Amino acid sequence: EVHAIVEDLSLKLGTSGEKWLQSATKKPKYFEFTPVELYAITERMKLAEPTINGDGKTDVANYVEFLHNVRNLKVRGARGYVGTSNIIWNSLPFGLNLCKNITALWISDFDVRMIHDLYSVRNTCKRVVIHYSMKKLSVSFVSQFH
Incomplete structure (x- = not known):
């Protein structure tokens, strides 16, 4: 599933990511990811595989570059399971280490501890x-910002 998700993201961001980033500089807006998408990206970056699959349209560089340049990021989770799978939306951990220029982070319906x-x-x-996204102001979440 990880490969299918990141290939779809690469294709989407490869075709429209640059336009979105340019329009967001004129009028700031949030780009929205789901926890599943960010989890898939995090897991894909751990794999020792080629970054390009054949045609180059699904190159890993498409989402790496996009995440490196995006300024306003929204993570919107959900309650329950992802589709008909046994994967729970709020149980997938991910990292934001590819996000180098974030000025605003919006987290909705997702456990920030993940x-x-x-x-x-x-x-x-x-x-x-x-x-x-949190029951109380979590020391572990706040401490990462200090």
């Missing part, structure tokens, strides 16, 4: 919005 590598965004992130 996000790793927040240190990579703390120097650039000016705004954090959290909705329905």
Whole structure:
């Protein structure tokens, strides 16, 4: 499943990612990912495989470059299972180490404790919005920003 998800993202971001980034500089807006997509990216980056599959349209560089340049990122989870699978939306950990220029991070309906590598965004992130994603101000979440 990881390969299918990241190939779809690579294709999408390879064709429209640059346009989206340019329009977001004129009028700031959030680009939205699901925890499943960010988990798949995190897992794909751990694999020792070629970055290009044949035609180059699904090159890993498409989403790596996009995540490196995106400024406003929204992670929207959901309750329950992903489709008909046994995967629970809020049980998939992921890292934000590819996000080097985040100025705003919006987390909605997702357990913030599942996000790793927040240190990579703390120097650039000016705004954090959290909705329905934590029961109390978690020391582990806040400590990653200090």
